[in-house]
Amino acid sequence: MQDKNLVYVGNSRPIRDAALKVTGQLQYTGDLKFPHMLHAKMLFSPVAHAKIKRIDTSKAEALPGVKAVVTYKNAPRIPYNSAMRFYEHKIPEVEYLFDDTVRFVGDRVAAVAAEDLETAEKAIRLIEVEYEELPPVFDPEEALKEGAPEIHPGGNKIAEIKAEAGNVDEAFAQADYVFEDRFTVPQIHHCAIEPHVAIATYDSRGKLTVYSPNQNTFAFRIIISKVLEMPMSKVRVIRPAIGGAFGGKLEATIEPVVALLAKLTGRPVKMELNRRETMVSTRTRHAAVVYLKSGVNKDGTLVAQDFKVILNTGAYATSALNVSGAMSHKVFKVYKTKHMRFTVTPVYTNTPIAGAMRGYGSPQAFFPQQVHLQRIAKALNMDFVEFQLKNLVEPDGVDPRFNTPHGNPRPIDCVKRGAESFNWFNRPKAVDLGRFKRGIGMAVGAHGNGCFGAHRDVTAMVLKMNEDGTATLFTGSHDMGNGTVTAETQVIGEILGIDPENIECIEADTEATPWNLGDYASRGVFVSCNAAKKVAESVRKEILKEAAILLEVPAEELELVGGWVVSKKDPAKKATLCEVIVNAQKVSQREIIAAETFASQAGVTSYGAHFAEVEVDTETGKIRVLDYVAVHDVGKAINPMAVEGQIEGAIQMGIGYALTEGLEFDEKGKALNNSFKKYHMLKASEMPKTKVLLVEEGEDPGPFGAKSIGECSTVPVAPAVVNAVSNALGIDFRDLPLKPEKVLKVLQRQS
Amino acid sequence: MQLVKLLINGKEYEVAVKKNWTLLYVLREILNFTGTKCGCNTGDCGACKVLIDGEPVNSCVVLATKAEGKKIVTIEGIAEDNNLHPIQQAFIEAGAVQCGFCTPGMIITAKALLDKNPSPSREEIAQALDNNLCRCTGYIKIMDAIELAASRLRGEA
Numbered sequence: 001m002q003d004k005n006l007v008y009v010g011n012s013r014p015i016r017d018a019a020l021k022v023t024g025q026l027q028y029t030g031d032l033k034f035p036h037m038l039h040a041k042m043l044f045s046p047v048a049h050a051k052i053k054r055i056d057t058s059k060a061e062a063l064p065g066v067k068a069v070v071t072y073k074n075a076p077r078i079p080y081n082s083a084m085r086f087y088e089h090k091i092p093e094v095e096y097l098f099d100d101t102v103r104f105v106g107d108r109v110a111a112v113a114a115e116d117l118e119t120a121e122k123a124i125r126l127i128e129v130e131y132e133e134l135p136p137v138f139d140p141e142e143a144l145k146e147g148a149p150e151i152h153p154g155g156n157k158i159a160e161i162k163a164e165a166g167n168v169d170e171a172f173a174q175a176d177y178v179f180e181d182r183f184t185v186p187q188i189h190h191c192a193i194e195p196h197v198a199i200a201t202y203d204s205r206g207k208l209t210v211y212s213p214n215q216n217t218f219a220f221r222i223i224i225s226k227v228l229e230m231p232m233s234k235v236r237v238i239r240p241a242i243g244g245a246f247g248g249k250l251e252a253t254i255e256p257v258v259a260l261l262a263k264l265t266g267r268p269v270k271m272e273l274n275r276r277e278t279m280v281s282t283r284t285r286h287a288a289v290v291y292l293k294s295g296v297n298k299d300g301t302l303v304a305q306d307f308k309v310i311l312n313t314g315a316y317a318t319s320a321l322n323v324s325g326a327m328s329h330k331v332f333k334v335y336k337t338k339h340m341r342f343t344v345t346p347v348y349t350n351t352p353i354a355g356a357m358r359g360y361g362s363p364q365a366f367f368p369q370q371v372h373l374q375r376i377a378k379a380l381n382m383d384f385v386e387f388q389l390k391n392l393v394e395p396d397g398v399d400p401r402f403n404t405p406h407g408n409p410r411p412i413d414c415v416k417r418g419a420e421s422f423n424w425f426n427r428p429k430a431v432d433l434g435r436f437k438r439g440i441g442m443a444v445g446a447h448g449n450g451c452f453g454a455h456r457d458v459t460a461m462v463l464k465m466n467e468d469g470t471a472t473l474f475t476g477s478h479d480m481g482n483g484t485v486t487a488e489t490q491v492i493g494e495i496l497g498i499d500p501e502n503i504e505c506i507e508a509d510t511e512a513t514p515w516n517l518g519d520y521a522s523r524g525v526f527v528s529c530n531a532a533k534k535v536a537e538s539v540r541k542e543i544l545k546e547a548a549i550l551l552e553v554p555a556e557e558l559e560l561v562g563g564w565v566v567s568k569k570d571p572a573k574k575a576t577l578c579e580v581i582v583n584a585q586k587v588s589q590r591e592i593i594a595a596e597t598f599a600s601q602a603g604v605t606s607y608g609a610h611f612a613e614v615e616v617d618t619e620t621g622k623i624r625v626l627d628y629v630a631v632h633d634v635g636k637a638i639n640p641m642a643v644e645g646q647i648e649g650a651i652q653m654g655i656g657y658a659l660t661e662g663l664e665f666d667e668k669g670k671a672l673n674n675s676f677k678k679y680h681m682l683k684a685s686e687m688p689k690t691k692v693l694l695v696e697e698g699e700d701p702g703p704f705g706a707k708s709i710g711e712c713s714t715v716p717v718a719p720a721v722v723n724a725v726s727n728a729l730g731i732d733f734r735d736l737p738l739k740p741e742k743v744l745k746v747l748q749r750q751s
Numbered sequence: 752m753q754l755v756k757l758l759i760n761g762k763e764y765e766v767a768v769k770k771n772w773t774l775l776y777v778l779r780e781i782l783n784f785t786g787t788k789c790g791c792n793t794g795d796c797g798a799c800k801v802l803i804d805g806e807p808v809n810s811c812v813v814l815a816t817k818a819e820g821k822k823i824v825t826i827e828g829i830a831e832d833n834n835l836h837p838i839q840q841a842f843i844e845a846g847a848v849q850c851g852f853c854t855p856g857m858i859i860t861a862k863a864l865l866d867k868n869p870s871p872s873r874e875e876i877a878q879a880l881d882n883n884l885c886r887c888t889g890y891i892k893i894m895d896a897i898e899l900a901a902s903r904l905r906g907e908a
Contacts, residue, residue: 012846014844014846014848015848015849017851018842018843018848018851019835019839019843019850019856021848021855022835022839022842022843022848022851022854022855022858023786023826023829023830023839024785024786024787024824024826024827024853024855025786025829026786027785028785028788028852030785030788030789031779031785033783046845112763190886191884192850192886192887193788193790193796193798193850193852193853193884193885194790194850194852195789195790195791195792195887235819240848241850241851243788243850243851243852244849244850244852244886244887245850246886274791274792275790275791275792275793275796360889428816480849480850481848481849481850481851481887482849482887483849527772615888635804641846641892642846644846644892645846645849645887645888645892647887648888648889648890648891648892649849649885649886649888650889651889652885652888652889652890653886675791675793675795675797676790676791676793676795676796676884677793681884681886682877683877683880683881683882683884683890684877684880684885684890684893684894685874685877685878685880685881686881687889687890687891690891725752
C-alpha cells in the first residue's frame with residue numbers, strides 16, 4: 001500500500017483552480033449571463049402552516065416585462081423527493097414544485113420570470129394570496145403526540161429506524177451504574193458564502209440545460225426529468241464552480257422551479273436567492289432531541305449504550321431516512337462495547353427543511369455521546385482520556401452487529417497523540433481566574449467513507465492521453481473547494497508518472513462526464529480517488545502496450561517515470577510519453593483512452609480526537625476557545641495541506657455549532673436570525689490557536705491507503721468545546737448552542 | 752437614470768445608473784467585474800469588498816453615485832500586467848483558497864492592510880478580517896497567507 005516512494009501522492013499542493021479564484025476569473029453560476037436572460041424571483045410563504053384559499057396572479061401577469069408566473073395551479077404536479085440519489089431510490093415523495101398547502105415560513109408559493117430583477121420583484125408583490133391558516137407544530141416531540149397537527153397525510157412520524165447489537169437490556173441490568181441524559185441540538189445553516197443560484201436554458205429542440213452549483217448533477221437530472229416529464233436525454237445539468245456547499249447544495253432546491261420557468265418561456269432564466277432566503281428556504285442541519293442511556297462498570301468499562309433520537313426533519317422528508325440510516329451506523333464504529341442500540345425517529349414539523357449537512361447525522365450523535373461519557377468518567381473519578389483509551393476500538397476491532405472488521409480504525413492513536421501534543425495530563429482541567437474561568441476538554445468523533453452497505457457506491461471516469469504526454473480527465477466529481485479533483489489528479493499523476501498539473505479536468509456535467517453517485521457521504525477520496533486510480537491503471541496498461549511495440553521490449557519490463565516509459569532492465573531503452581502516444585496514433589492508429597467504473601466494496605471509518613481549552617467570561621457569559629489540537633486518522637493524506645484545510649474549516653464550523661449558531665424562530669415559526677448580521681458564525685479573531693496532526697497508518701481499501709476527512713473533522717468539535725466549558729464551570733450543559741445569555745442564566749441559577 | 756463616471760482599476764467608465772443601484776450591482780451586472788462576489792448584500796460577509804481610495808469597502812452598501820470621483824480597485828485590478836500580486840501568490844501557496852467565493856474580498860482586505868501596515872501581527876491580521884466571512888478555511892491558512900505575503904513584500908522571503 002505505501003511500500004514505494006510516492007512522488008505526487010502525499011504532497012501538499014494548492015487546489016487546481018486557485019489561480020482563477022485569487023484573480024476573480026473563475027465563473028460561478030451567479031457570474032454567468034446569457035443573451036436575453038430573464039430574472040426570476042420566488043414568493044415564499046409568510047405563514048407556517050396554511051391552505052392557500054385563493055391565489056390571484058392576474059396583476060403580476062399584467063405587469064409589463066413579466067414572462068411567466070407559476071403557482072400550484074399551473075405547475076406540473078408530480079410528487080418527488082429532492083434528496084433522491086438514483087433512479088429507483090425509494091424515499092418518501094411529499095414535495096411538489098408548488099402545492100396548495102404551505103408547511104413552513106419560507107415554503108414556496110409562486111415564482112415569476114421577468115425581463116429584469118426589479119420587475120420580477122415587483123410582480124411577486126402583486127400576487128395576492130389568501131391563506132386559511134392551519135395549526136402549526138414546531139417541536140418534534142410535540143409533533144409526535146396524538147392530536148398534533150398533521151403536516152402530511154399519515155402523520156408526522158416518517159419512520160422509526162433501529163440498529164442493535166448484543167443484548168442491551170440485559171447488559172444494563174448487569175452494569176454497575178446506569179446513566180441517563182437528554183440532549184438537544186439546534187437547526188443550523190451551512191452558511192456557504194455563495195447563496196443558492198441556478199440558471200436554466202430551454203431551446204427550440206426542447207433541450208433543457210441547468211447550471212447549478214450543486215453536489216449531485218446526475219441526481220438533479222433524474223429529479224428534473226421526472227417533475228417536468230422530460231426524457232433524460234433532453235435534460236443536461238452542469239455544475240459551474242461551487243462557492244461552498246457543505247451538504248447544502250446536495251438536494252435540488254430551486255433548480256426544478258428555474259427549469260420550469262425556462263421551459264415555459266423558452267428563455268434563459270436565472271434565479272439567485274438572497275441570504276435571508278437561502279438561510280430558511282434551502283436546507284439546514286436536522287435539529288434533534290437525544291435520549292442517551294449508558295451502562296458502565298466501576299472500572300470504567302462501557303458495557304451498554306442506548307440512543308433514542310427524535311430527528312426534526314422540518315416540513316418535508318428529503319434526507320430524513322438517509323440521515324437517520326447514516327447516523328444509526330456510526331455509533332457502532334467507535335467503542336468496544338458489544339451491547340448497543342440506536343433508535344431514530346424522523347419527524348415532520350412546520351420548520352425549515354432539514355437535509356444533508358457536513359457530518360450527516362454524526363454531529364447529532366457524537367455531541368450527546370461525548371458529553372454524556374465525560375459526565376460518566378467524572379462520576380467514576382476517571383480521567384476522560386483514560387476512559388477513552390479503555391473503551392475505544394482497537395485496530396482489530398469489529399462492528400458488534402455483524403462481527404465484521406472495522407478496517408484499520410485508529411481512534412486510540414488519535415487520542416494518544418492529541419493528549420501528548422495538548423499536554424493533557426499535565427494541564428489542570430479547570431483554572432479559576434476570578435471573573436474568567438478556564439477549562440480543557442476533549443472528544444472523539446467518527447464518520448464513514450461512502451455509501452457501501454446502504455446502496456450502490458459508484459464513480460465512473462474517462463481518462464485520455466494527449467499527443468504530448470499530457471492527459472484529460474472526465475470526472476463526475478463536484479469539487480466544492482475541498483480539493484477532491486486535485487486529489488484525483490495526484491492519484492493519476494502518481495500512476496502515470498506525470499505532473500498532476502498536466503492533467504486537465506472536465507468536471508460534473510451530465511453530458512460531458514460519466515456517472516458519479518454524487519459528492520456526499522465523504523466519498524470523494526475513498527471512492528472517487530479509487531476510480532481515478534482504476535482508470536489511470538487502465539490507461540497505464542495501454543501506454544505500456546503501445547510502448548512495447550515502439551521499444552520492442554515486453555510490456556512487463558516497462559515502467560512510467562517522470563513522463564518517460566523506461567525499461568527496467570535496460571534504462572537506455574526509453575521513450576517519452578509523447579513518442580509513445582504519437583506512435584500509437586501513427587502505427588496502431590488508435591487513441592489511448594479508458595473508461596472505468598469503480599464500485600466501492602468497503603465501509604471503513606475515519607476518526608478524530610479533538611482537544612480544546614476555553615475561557616468563560618462569567619460576567620458576560622461569553623466563551624472563547626483559546627487553544628485547540630485536532631488529530632485525525634486519515635489512513636493516508638493524499639494532499640496534507642488540503643486535509644489540514646478541511647480540519648481547520650471544520651473547527652470553525654464546529655465551534656459555531658457549540659457556541660453561537662442555531663436558527664431561532666418566533667412563536668409563529670418565523671426565523672429571527674436568518675442573516676449574517678444576526679446568525680453568528682465565527683470570525684477570524686474568534687478562532688483559537690490551532691494545531692492539526694494526522695495519523696497515517698493506511699486503510700487498505702482506500703486509494704494509497706487514504707480515507708475521508710471533510711465530514712469527520714467537524715464531528716468532535718462541539719463536544720470537545722462543551723466538555724471544556726463543563727470543566728471550566730463545573731456545570732453540565734446538554735443543549736446547544738452555549739450562547740452567552742444561556743450561560744449567564746445557568747451561572748445565575750447556580751449562584 | 753443618471754450618468755456617473757467611475758474610475759475602476761485605473762480606467763474610467765461612464766455608466767447610466769439608477770439612484771438606488773449599489774456599486775456592487777454596477778460592477779457585476781453592468782460592467783461585468785464579476786470577480787467581486789455577493790454573499791449577503793447587507794455588508795456582513797465582505798465577499799464584495801473593493802478598495803475605494805485605498806480603503807476596503809463592502810460595495811453592496813455603497814451607492815454607485817457615491818463612488819464617483821473615487822479610485823476604485825476590484826480583484827481584477829490587483830494583479831499587475833498579468834502577474835499575480837504577492838498576496839494572490841501567497842493565498843495560492845498557503846492553501847488559503849478553498850471554494851474561493853470569499854477569496855477576492857479577503858485579498859482586497861489584505862491589500863488594504865499591508866499597504867498601511869507592512870508588518871501586521873497575527874492579531875492585527877485577524878482584526879482586519881473582522882468583516883470578511885469564510886466558511887471553508889477557518890481563516891487559519893488565510894492568515895498564514897497574509898503573513899507570508901507581508902514577509903515577501905518586505906523582501907524577507
